Amino acid sequence: MTFIDLEFLIFLLCGIIVFYICPVKYRWIALLGISTVFYAIAGLEYLPFIFVTSLSVWLAGKKMGAYYDKQNLELENKELTRDDKKALKEKYKSKCKKVIAGVLVLNIAILCVVKFTKFFENPINDLIAFMGGKEDSFSAASIIVPLGISYYTFSSLSYLLDVYWKRVGYEKNYFRFLLYLIYFPHILQGPIERYGKLGVRLKQELRFDYDRVVSGIQLMLWGYFKKLVIADRITQFIDAAYGDYWNANSLILILSMFLDVIYIYADFSGCMDMARGMSQIFGIELDLNFDHPFSSRSVTEFWRRWHMTLGGWFKDYVYYPISTSRLVKNISKSTRGKVSPKIAKALVTVIPVSVTWVLTGVWHGTGLTYIAWGVYYATMIFLSVTFEDDMKKLTQKLKINTTTNSWRLFQMARTTVIFAGGRLLTRPGTLHKSAAIVYYTLKNFRPWELFSSEISQYGLTTPELVIAVIAIAIFGYVSHLQMKGSVREMLKQENLVTRWVLYLALIFAVLIYGVYGPGFDLAAFVYMAY
Amino acid sequence: MDKLIEALKRVNPDIDYENEKSLITGKVIDSIDMTSILAEIEDTFDIEIDMEYIVPQNFDSVEAMWDMIQEIM
Structure with missing residues (x-):
């Protein structure tokens, strides 16, 4: 059951009714x-x-919290010297380290085990066969992936x-956790989500607010518009073009690379x-x-804006x-x-950046493509x-005005091309x-063949392509508006008729132009696999 | 405090540390700069900054960093 299934919408509706029927005090339990x-x-197993x-x-959190509570009590002793306090902190830190180590492992x-066994299926079978066991007796398909x-x-x-780092207090109630x-x-x-944010929000009084x-x-x-009208439509074109890459016109392949960028953005952000x-x-x-x-003007800025919660996680718990x-x-x-400051900076950057990005790649998938993706970023x-300062000097030498819109557009295009390159490593599969x-x-x-009928041979008919272009243009326009402020707030300022015309247009766009169909499995979200 | 500002200037002389009050939340310094800032502070004040101190509010301004250093020392 995913967000786009009819069963899910019925489930959601029932959930909302049950939630608001419950007294405010018990809504978190609901x-x-x-x-x-x-x-x-989704799966009882x-x-x-x-x-x-x-x-x-x-x-583990409760145990560590109890240790820190005890430590704080002991620290209140005014006779303790600075060194005594330091030793006391070390003592409890060491106790907590023992608690956290086992649970982390x-x-x-x-x-x-659940994510990587598939990757090691062949080596495991080889090992079993080598040790005299039955060939292909191990199947990763039997591993449950929750x-x-x-x-x-x-x-x-x-x-x-x-x-452990005392950034949040421990949760006393297991069910809240x-x-x-x-x-x-x-x-x-x-x-x-971090417990420090979502845990707190879930404890607030959850009242109805129209x-x-x-x-x-x-x-x-x-979100449904982005997913069903854009992502699930253009993915058919990309699949068809990449599935026939030896025949496809180079411009079709280039178009697919950039459509793939729009696809992943519309799918995931949707x-x-x-x-x-x-x-x-x-x-x-x-x-x-x-x-x-x-x-984004650079790839580092891009990763501060894309999948921000994952990037923040890796920054705080791996990079730092x-x-x-x-x-x-x-x-x-x-x-x-x-050594020169540039080389010194490069030396201290290379290890944390490499480990963080290879792990980010492995988080996304287990094949070599994802390791290559991590190495690429x-x-x-x-x-x-490393070459940030050199680039600044070069632009100054070439007398490039870096405050212009054209320069900004160039930087944004460069970032998009780099991202498209990363997608090209993972999307085709190998x-x-x-x-x-x-x-x-x-x-x-x-290129002369692009405007022939060739473009409509790749999964989408000409009308479908027109719908995709219009939908992408709307997506771009709304994104542009969002940079100026909340579009929903802007809508509130509109009169009732305009508002409802827009709502109905969006609803009908999703219902009529959304990609559905029997056995149509494109709708599964790409990031659900992670 | 001057000693701290000097250390920070060695990492990135272009930032107005005296007046900038949202170095992290305002995305003035990124995680790469942070690595160099941590190393500079540790060297300059001969301290070790544990992970529990590495939170945005401790690095958003010179004053916050100074308070953190005092606490560690």
Whole structure:
């Protein structure tokens, strides 16, 4: 059951009714019940996994919280010297370290086993055969992959580390903690929420607010438009073109690369709009996951605007711990003053950036394509950081006015091309196919054929292409408006007739031009696989 | 405080540290700069900054960084 299934919409409607029938005091319990039912419908076999994770993490948090409470009590002793206090803190930190280590290993191990076993299916079978076992006796298909495991594991690890680093207090009530993990709008595809934010929001009095409910429905509707009218339409074109890359005109392949950028953005941000919209109906704000990423002037800025909650997670729990590790500090100290500042900066950047990006790649998928994707971004970011000053000097030397709109557009286009390059590594499925697409893009250069009937041979008829172009133009225009302020607030200023004409147009666009159909599985969200 | 500003200027001399009050939340410094800032502060004041101190509010302004250094020392 995904957000676009009719069953889900019926489930959501029932959930909203149950939620608002309940007295305010018990609404969080209703939300926990609704979320657990949603998860159980997705697969009863998934429930033990989320219970193991939530219980182990909650118990560890409680234990660490108890240690820190005890530490604070002992610190109140006024006779303690500065060194005594330091030793006391060290003592409790060490105790907490023992608690957190086991639970971190357990949960990371569960995540790795369910996600990576498929990748090691062949080596495992080879090993079994080598040891005299039956050939192909192991199948990764038997491994259960719980819904949203990457998302809820990351949320629980962030809680664990935040309690350990005393950034948040521990949750005393297990069921409150379970709700933070299993809350259904964010378990499918994120956003990856921090306990310090979502945990607090879930404790607020969840009262009915007409404006907020309307606003949530509008956001959901916009998400459905992006997903069903744009993403699921243009993905057919990309699939058809990449499936026939040896024959396709190079301009068709280039068009597919850029349509793929629009596809992933419309698909993922559409899902986030649905998640945030339905959460608003329940009175809970979820974090923003996209902040107009294609307005970014650099690849580093892009990753601060794209899948922000994942980027923030890796920054806080991987990048900073590595960049403040003894190893990186020693590199920094031993190179300072001995090499140029540029080389010193490069040396301290290379390890944390490489590890962070390879892990980000592995989070997205287990094949070599995703490792290549991680290496690709690590290289891009490393180069952009290392040669930042040189680029500034070069633009000054060439007397380029960097404040103009044309320069900004050039930078935005450059960022988009880099992103399209990254997508080209993963979308075709294998690195060999990615390389072949590049090869045929260079080989099949027949621009004169583009405006023949060739363009409509790739999954979409001419009217379908026209719908796609119009829908993308609307998406672009609304994104442009969003940069100036809230479009929903702008709508509020319009008169009733205009507002309803726009609402109905959007509803009918989704109903009439949305891509549906029997057995049509394109609708599965791409980020659900993670 | 001057010692801190000097250390920060060594990382990025173009930032107006004295007046900027939202270095992190305003995206004036990024995570790459942060790595260099942490190393500079640790070296200059001979302290070790634990992960629990690495939160945006401790690095948003010179005053916040100064308070954090005092707490660690």
